[in-house]
Amino acid sequence: MSQAIAKKRLDYQAPNYLINEVDLVIELDPTDTIITSTLKCETSPHAISSNAGVASEQDLILDGEDLKLISVFLNGSAFTNYRIEEGKLVIPQAELAQLTDFTLQIKNSVDPINNGSLEGLYLSNEAYCTQCEAEGFRKITYFLDRPDVLSVYTVTIIAEKAAFPHVLSNGNLVEERDLADGKKLVKWHDPFKKPCYLFALVAGNFDKLSDSFTTMSGRQIQLELFVDKGKASQGHHALASLKKAMKWDEDVFGLEYDLDIYMVVAVDFFNMGAMENKGLNVFNSKFVLADSNTATDDDFFNIESIIGHEYFHNWTGNRVTCRDWFQLSLKEGLTVFRDQQFSADMFSYLATRISQVKVMREHQFAEDAGPMSHPIRPDEVIEMNNFYTVTVYDKGAEVIRMLHTLLTADGFRRGMDLYFERHDGQAVTCDDFVNAMQDANEVNLDHFKLWYSQSGTPRVKVESGLESGSKELNFTQRTNPTADQADKRALYLPIKVECLERSGRKIDLNLNNDTFVLDKANASVTVPSEDFVPVLLSDFSAPVILDYPYSLEDYLLIMTFSSSDYSKWDASQALYSSLISELYHNESVELSTSVWGKLEAALRQACNNYELLNEMLTIPSVESLTQGFEFSEPLKLSAARSAFLVQMQENLQDFLLEIMANTAQKSYEYTKVQVNERRVLSAVLQLLSYSKTPEMAAQLEKRFNSADNMTDKLTMLKASQICSVELFEKLMLSFESEYLENAVVMDKWFALHATTKSNDILSKLTLLASHRQFNLRNPNKVRSLVGSFAFYNTDGFHAIDGSGYQFLTDYLLELDPINPQIAARLVTPLIQYKKFAKSHQEMMVMQLKRLLNRANLSKDLYEKVSKSLT
Numbered sequence: 001m002s003q004a005i006a007k008k009r010l011d012y013q014a015p016n017y018l019i020n021e022v023d024l025v026i027e028l029d030p031t032d033t034i035i036t037s038t039l040k041c042e043t044s045p046h047a048i049s050s051n052a053g054v055a056s057e058q059d060l061i062l063d064g065e066d067l068k069l070i071s072v073f074l075n076g077s078a079f080t081n082y083r084i085e086e087g088k089l090v091i092p093q094a095e096l097a098q099l100t101d102f103t104l105q106i107k108n109s110v111d112p113i114n115n116g117s118l119e120g121l122y123l124s125n126e127a128y129c130t131q132c133e134a135e136g137f138r139k140i141t142y143f144l145d146r147p148d149v150l151s152v153y154t155v156t157i158i159a160e161k162a163a164f165p166h167v168l169s170n171g172n173l174v175e176e177r178d179l180a181d182g183k184k185l186v187k188w189h190d191p192f193k194k195p196c197y198l199f200a201l202v203a204g205n206f207d208k209l210s211d212s213f214t215t216m217s218g219r220q221i222q223l224e225l226f227v228d229k230g231k232a233s234q235g236h237h238a239l240a241s242l243k244k245a246m247k248w249d250e251d252v253f254g255l256e257y258d259l260d261i262y263m264v265v266a267v268d269f270f271n272m273g274a275m276e277n278k279g280l281n282v283f284n285s286k287f288v289l290a291d292s293n294t295a296t297d298d299d300f301f302n303i304e305s306i307i308g309h310e311y312f313h314n315w316t317g318n319r320v321t322c323r324d325w326f327q328l329s330l331k332e333g334l335t336v337f338r339d340q341q342f343s344a345d346m347f348s349y350l351a352t353r354i355s356q357v358k359v360m361r362e363h364q365f366a367e368d369a370g371p372m373s374h375p376i377r378p379d380e381v382i383e384m385n386n387f388y389t390v391t392v393y394d395k396g397a398e399v400i401r402m403l404h405t406l407l408t409a410d411g412f413r414r415g416m417d418l419y420f421e422r423h424d425g426q427a428v429t430c431d432d433f434v435n436a437m438q439d440a441n442e443v444n445l446d447h448f449k450l451w452y453s454q455s456g457t458p459r460v461k462v463e464s465g466l467e468s469g470s471k472e473l474n475f476t477q478r479t480n481p482t483a484d485q486a487d488k489r490a491l492y493l494p495i496k497v498e499c500l501e502r503s504g505r506k507i508d509l510n511l512n513n514d515t516f517v518l519d520k521a522n523a524s525v526t527v528p529s530e531d532f533v534p535v536l537l538s539d540f541s542a543p544v545i546l547d548y549p550y551s552l553e554d555y556l557l558i559m560t561f562s563s564s565d566y567s568k569w570d571a572s573q574a575l576y577s578s579l580i581s582e583l584y585h586n587e588s589v590e591l592s593t594s595v596w597g598k599l600e601a602a603l604r605q606a607c608n609n610y611e612l613l614n615e616m617l618t619i620p621s622v623e624s625l626t627q628g629f630e631f632s633e634p635l636k637l638s639a640a641r642s643a644f645l646v647q648m649q650e651n652l653q654d655f656l657l658e659i660m661a662n663t664a665q666k667s668y669e670y671t672k673v674q675v676n677e678r679r680v681l682s683a684v685l686q687l688l689s690y691s692k693t694p695e696m697a698a699q700l701e702k703r704f705n706s707a708d709n710m711t712d713k714l715t716m717l718k719a720s721q722i723c724s725v726e727l728f729e730k731l732m733l734s735f736e737s738e739y740l741e742n743a744v745v746m747d748k749w750f751a752l753h754a755t756t757k758s759n760d761i762l763s764k765l766t767l768l769a770s771h772r773q774f775n776l777r778n779p780n781k782v783r784s785l786v787g788s789f790a791f792y793n794t795d796g797f798h799a800i801d802g803s804g805y806q807f808l809t810d811y812l813l814e815l816d817p818i819n820p821q822i823a824a825r826l827v828t829p830l831i832q833y834k835k836f837a838k839s840h841q842e843m844m845v846m847q848l849k850r851l852l853n854r855a856n857l858s859k860d861l862y863e864k865v866s867k868s869l870t
């Protein structure tokens, strides 16, 4: 692996050259697109003052990857004194020595149709599109491909007129005219300086939806949404979401949109969710297209949240961007936090918060416990694409949330205002952000900053001790060493605490905002009571694992009396986990009937709050249960979880049937009330399906056939997957024939098949991979089929003979040369082998070694696989 060299955060150096203006002329062609790039460059003041290094350090080194160079001109004259080194174009310093300003013109070509990496310029179905973050611009032309080089772009695109009615780039349209040979020329200009990762180009034949938004200062912004032909009616929710996001950012942060036009394009081939290119967002079509027939309630929710996310980047990411990629959380952690607040305001706090906490506990804690552990601001990176992680994004958002908690909403807003006042138009660091928060609030955040540099999940152990008559809660924090860092320090942790007497009465603890700040290894709180139950870490006030010796009675008390719905849910999950763990250690145990009666009583209290009831009726996933064990036996754990569900169903049947009877089918609307009703019904039907009775199967079939929306259809499919194989197969066939032509919907179908418990799951998967809607080059398909299998089919993936591991590995070997980014995402369940029992570990390691031995393994896979094997 000659190219697999780690870059280090502390090696950062400012650029030696600046590129102030970029003029691109792009002549589109599927195999031979020609790019002429004219760069107005300047020797950076930094380069002149720091003359310490050797001369070659001052060479102008332009990144490039998979490019064919055609010609170079310097200040108008043909120039041949360049070198190509490892794909990069090097202009020797000697050639630039006398110049402070110069113009470089570079002509090169690229091959979009054969670009399976979906990075740089590629074709999605018939449309051209680009993806440049993090380092994809270098796959379009030679450039200083780093986020601290900011330029004004003018982009001219030449395309066939008939095939490409819509030809788009960032900023404002300045010219459009016909050329000879059925071609046309379209020119865009973006007045805002930006890093090249925010460049975008799209050309295709779309349906267009238009709307407008009037900003708080009265400017009219044109909004345009581009979707595949015939799908315009599925774009309304996305467009409405965009307007809500624009309004919300004005109301909450005083941030107004800056250009006169905002465009969003949906494409089917996309490596991630969406991309915030200036004025021209590109979206994975599954996060745009929605109507009640094709999208679930969750899809509607996710679309609003991701549309919001990309819109919010216009300020947190675009107007103020990252100095270098180690600072990624500067824009991502902050923007995720902003989209989370937006979702909570638009939909509801509880369900939104719970889904975020599940991501942290199921995925981020696992990442931190595995070979890819890194701080939210990483120190070392081989392939940047590997660091678009749950740590940088979601833990990053948790860190911002703690600031918000500590400074309050007003203080946080003051910090944001100062951040923009200081840094608008700049490329800055995470420290710059925290300093703005600190200075605006006159607090010292030095200790808090440790959250940016320390990886790992802190464990907070809480014990109650009797101290001279009064009781105390003693807190101890400890972060175990992680793969990347041996030594850990005590962090600054805000912990929400409530104490309940056995009667359920709340005890006053005299804490500011009910929050106890643990800022050293140990500290304690005095509780004026002899016998109480502490409710700890409400709202997940810090991203930590909490450890307190609760009894089942304690959990039930919290579920009944806590003042926080979040904590009621949290206690229910802990209760289920401990019962499942009992079954895990002793398969044949019949849980005591008294538990069920008390559980039912606690659940009944939530019957007037369907949002909460649904959450309390949802049992922790195998993935989240796995985190609670040292060397888990995945098959045993999955069996224990199923056994628990069977017993729960038997013991709560009357209660569940009662809820089922109380929820009537209504004609579909995406409203909070209806969503919560459908969710409760879904939870109840899935639980009841563990009875596996013909009556239940008949009930599901009837409901499937009369469903008027995708949410209910999917509920019935999931329930039938539990209830009856025959019914499941039957309904899946009918679903397939109804939605065969809809790529986004068929992803759900592939995912359901891939998560089925079945002895011949691998031959099923192989058959599905030859389905006409399947395509190895399409990330959505790969994620639905192979990703769902590896991440969520415990019984199949962890099959006792290792065949699941082998299946994934075979697949990755095939995918890696085409799309390394996706291959590296899918390897995650394999590299986290250390949390499983020895026999599984050995088989997983064997497959990882197969990967590592492959010649020409991508940097992406190499980084993850090699780390996992050390």
Ligand code: ARG
Pocket (backbone or CB within 6 Å): 133, 134, 271, 272, 274, 275, 276, 309, 310, 332, 384, 385, 388
């Ligand atoms: N900035 C984009 C977003 O969060 C995601 C870009 C992901 N890039 C990547 N190489 N995985 O909205």
Ligand code: ZN
Pocket (backbone or CB within 6 Å): 309, 313, 331, 332, 335
């Ligand atoms: Zn983002």
